[in-house]
Amino acid sequence: MAEDAYTIVNVHYQGLFTPTPLIYFDGVKASVPQTVVKKTNFDDFIPFLEKLTNGRCRDVYYCPHEVMLSEGLHAIQNNCDFNEFLEDMNKKKRLDVYVDHHHEPLFDWIR
Template sequence: MASDSKQCKYLTVCMHYNGLFTPKPLVYLNAVVVSICDVDFGAMDLKEFNLFITKLIEGSSDNVYYCTRNEPLAKGIRRIRNDVDYFEIIETGYSDEVGLRMNVYIDHDNEPVLDWADMEVVEDDEGHYSEEDPDDDKDS
């Protein structure tokens, strides 16, 4: 898929790697962050994107996630599993008219990142932390 020729510049991808995801709150610690602004990611498919990442980080890129810059990590994180997911990144990134930026994260430790995001600790108005339980259907 080629990027939209009407775009005047490429999508900037902030690649976060060699770090560690931790839960409560979900963060990516001790990362190396590289901003890539001179590559046409829209002209790549997922296989080419993964090869690009593997060369950049000099290692495996089996678990790749993205998050738009306008959302907290726990709410916006998505795993890139196939070409449809990858092209969603491109579309989402180019629709961010404010900055054309996308954050990409590499999970080197096969952590249950999406499970952690689903169970994210939410701080209420009083400063207390509570777990959101999606299975709790009780009206108490």
């Protein structure tokens, strides 16, 4: 079995971000093998997440696993962001994807 089959993307949804410290609180987590995510492109990724989470994914972010959100949070808003996400996914064994259902000003909170 390929090594990336063991690489996991944890999708966190139905939770809330809190500003101090920046955390994702009271969410649900679904783990997806990297091989599944690699089969998508940016145009398919949001619909994939919406199907996985049974809801609208307004804003999507990712962060390397075990890195504080305030230090490693990245938005996935376009093809360029998605390609960076894929590159980071190739370097890490785990990435966490966060769905922000409430369009919070996360990067303002980090500053």
